Amino acid sequence: MKTSIHIENKIRPKASRNGLKYHIKTFGCQMNEHDSEKIAGIFNNDGMTKSDDIDNADVLFVNTCTIRENADDKLYGTLGHLKKWKSLAPNRRLLVGGCAAQKDKELVRERAPWVDVVIGTHNTTEIINLLNQAEDWGPITEIIEETTDIETEIAAVRESSVSAFVTIQIGCNNSCTFCIVPSVRGIEISRRPSDIINEIKSLAHDGVKEITLLGQNVNSYGRDLMINNRRKPYFTELLYKIHDIDGIERIRFTSPHPKDFKIETLKAVADLPKVANQIHIPLQSGSNKILSSMHRGYNQKRFLEKVDLIKSLIPNVSISSDIIVGFPGENEDDFQQTMDVVNYAEFDLIFMFKFSPRPGTVAFDYVDQFVEKKVIDDRFMRLKVRQTEISEKRYKRYQNTKQTMLVEKVSKKDNNILTGRIEGGHIVHLESSSENIGKLLNVNIYDSTPFFLKATL
Ligand code: SAH
Ligand code: SF4
Numbered sequence: 001m002k003t004s005i006h007i008e009n010k011i012r013p014k015a016s017r018n019g020l021k022y023h024i025k026t027f028g029c030q031m032n033e034h035d036s037e038k039i040a041g042i043f044n045n046d047g048m049t050k051s052d053d054i055d056n057a058d059v060l061f062v063n064t065c066t067i068r069e070n071a072d073d074k075l076y077g078t079l080g081h082l083k084k085w086k087s088l089a090p091n092r093r094l095l096v097g098g099c100a101a102q103k104d105k106e107l108v109r110e111r112a113p114w115v116d117v118v119i120g121t122h123n124t125t126e127i128i129n130l131l132n133q134a135e136d137w138g139p140i141t142e143i144i145e146e147t148t149d150i151e152t153e154i155a156a157v158r159e160s161s162v163s164a165f166v167t168i169q170i171g172c173n174n175s176c177t178f179c180i181v182p183s184v185r186g187i188e189i190s191r192r193p194s195d196i197i198n199e200i201k202s203l204a205h206d207g208v209k210e211i212t213l214l215g216q217n218v219n220s221y222g223r224d225l226m227i228n229n230r231r232k233p234y235f236t237e238l239l240y241k242i243h244d245i246d247g248i249e250r251i252r253f254t255s256p257h258p259k260d261f262k263i264e265t266l267k268a269v270a271d272l273p274k275v276a277n278q279i280h281i282p283l284q285s286g287s288n289k290i291l292s293s294m295h296r297g298y299n300q301k302r303f304l305e306k307v308d309l310i311k312s313l314i315p316n317v318s319i320s321s322d323i324i325v326g327f328p329g330e331n332e333d334d335f336q337q338t339m340d341v342v343n344y345a346e347f348d349l350i351f352m353f354k355f356s357p358r359p360g361t362v363a364f365d366y367v368d369q370f371v372e373k374k375v376i377d378d379r380f381m382r383l384k385v386r387q388t389e390i391s392e393k394r395y396k397r398y399q400n401t402k403q404t405m406l407v408e409k410v411s412k413k414d415n416n417i418l419t420g421r422i423e424g425g426h427i428v429h430l431e432s433s434s435e436n437i438g439k440l441l442n443v444n445i446y447d448s449t450p451f452f453l454k455a456t457l
């Protein structure tokens with residue numbers, strides 16, 4: 001087991017890959033998306049430029065996810081296709097990183113020997129060193145099992161110039177029995193408040209309007225730091241500090257954990273105009289038996305109390321959630337409990353997942369209680385149908401209202417449509433030309449679907 005060291009002072013030789021192009025393929029969550037932006041920053045520093053077209057790229061980085069089994073399947077399928085990509089030009093380099101690489105380093109090598117560099121989640125700033133070594137000595141794998149520090153950050157090259165992710169914390173100290181994240185992302189480590197604030201100030205200076213604070217359990221942010229001689233969560237204070245930064249118009253955060261949600265944080269969301277009236281609160285299951293077996297640290301009653309509190313403190317709040325269907329031992333009654341919570345809470349949006357056993361997690365060993373696939377499929381469909389009805393109703397409440405929308409980009413499907421979000425996080429399709437990108441606009445919502453709102457200026 002190797003522990004990462006600060007590599008702040010490691011001076012790299014001058015950019016060595018001037019003129020080469022790189023492409024990044026990202027799977028998984030927002031943390032991975034943002035890690036890819038950091039890798040892009042490192043590649044740019046090395047003289048390379050980004051290519052949106054994989055066929056033009058000399059260097060390809062695949063940032064992997066392993067949250068569910070289908071993420072793994074997708075990865076090995078992709079690596080299979082990439083053998084051809086790699087063989088088309090002798091100097092092409094293929095690099096694989098992220099959570100699946102961290103978990104399955106030998107497997108990635110075994111299944112795809114044509115990969116040049118396999119790198120883990122804790123040593124991404126080493127990527128150019130590893131690429132250099134691979135060019136000198138052949139394929140290399142370097143995974144660090146544990147880290148005690150957040151690596152020094154290189155300026156990320158972000159996808160959007162309007163809305164930016166900002167890491168406030170890495171890793172997770174919880175032990176949800178279904179979840180692989182703690183084993184691939186390590187223990188919870190908070191970034192220093194001054195680093196966060198400085199990064200956001202510089203984003204504001206560059207014209208960024210909206211930031212999304214990222215962490216696996218943001219409410220416990222700061223628990224591991226010594227701040228004013230105390231170790232205690234500092235998330236609410238952080239929100240206040242960020243709110244003071246000129247130029248930032250909207251602040252979002254994800255994900256909070258229901259058990260650690262503090263009333264002060266909710267009051268801050270209500271009090272601070274720039275903090276969006278949107279709360280993501282992952283339910284996972286509505287059944288006390290299942291919640292306990294998931295090791296979530298709350299029961300249905302406590303969860304519903306939080307939902308009530310959120311609704312009573314934050315006017316016109318929009319709430320989203322994550323739900324797992326078919327956790328081992330879930331019977332029809334347990335599933336109905338989940339439906340009851342969904343019906344009561346009326347989330348604007350849920351992310352639904354079928355339980356996927358992850359090797360190395362506690363729930364992987366609940367094999368004698370696994371729910372039959374067709375039962376899971378059936379429950380999943382019923383939940384989906386019900387939630388679509390609820391989302392339809394929740395999105396409809398905006399019809400014929402004026403909302404403030406942050407315009408982010410041109411729609412991929414239609415050049416005459418711009419997309420962005422209102423404060424509640426709902427996606428908006430706006431009929432407008434591209435000069436409005438980056439603006440906070442007052443728009444008229446004239447129609448809605450269960451998935452997005454339609455607007456005109
Ligand atoms: N830290 C975040 C979750 C990160 S994973 C949080 O606690 O909210 C995102 C979501 O994936 C989880 O909320 C859960 O709903 C889902 N998930 C995680 N592991 C899973 C598994 N083994 N099977 C199915 N869904 C899973
Ligand atoms: Fe996984 Fe639970 Fe940590 Fe979220 S809080 S990352 S679900 S262990």
Ligand code: F3S
Nearest residue numbers: 028029065066067099
């Ligand atoms: Fe995210 Fe997937 Fe890793 S969900 S933390 S990229 S396992």
